[in-house]
Amino acid sequence: MRRPPQGKKAFVCLCEDVTEKDLFDAVAEGFSNIETLKRYSTVCMGPCQGKMCQAGSIDACARANGKTVAETGRTTARPPDQPVPLGVLAASSASAPGTTDGIARLAHRSRCGVPGFGSLERPESYGDPSAEYQVVREGVG
Numbered sequence: 001m002r003r004p005p006q007g008k009k010a011f012v013c014l015c016e017d018v019t020e021k022d023l024f025d026a027v028a029e030g031f032s033n034i035e036t037l038k039r040y041s042t043v044c045m046g047p048c049q050g051k052m053c054q055a056g057s058i059d060a061c062a063r064a065n066g067k068t069v070a071e072t073g074r075t076t077a078r079p080p081d082q083p084v085p086l087g088v089l090a091a092s093s094a095s096a097p098g099t100t101d102g103i104a105r106l107a108h109r110s111r112c113g114v115p116g117f118g119s120l121e122r123p124e125s126y127g128d129p130s131a132e133y134q135v136v137r138e139g140v141g
Helices: 020-028 034-041 054-065 086-090 102-109 129-139
Strands: 011-013
Touching (some): 011 054, 020 034
């Protein structure tokens, strides 16, 4: 990992303005677990959600604790783990943009209820479960 010259600030998380010294101080105060360190220092909680700073924060935590990076582990990713445009979050469920595929088009033609599940539309029901069971048993075996 590339480090700044001795005596200079070593920023780990530019989004949240967290330095290596901040993380070392937090570990000295008892926040030695990577999860508690994240919550105490807000490292990896900025707009990048840890995509730019997670490796550096894990490395700093490992060095502060005298452990390896593998022993330190990584923080738990929480949804949304992929960036979501604000327009999707602000839109009502009726107007939220989504992805329509063959299953959704078939469900629309069959007049099944088609609620949105994330960015995909999926049929709510394919009809009566017992009738479907009978069709499979009699038609397929």
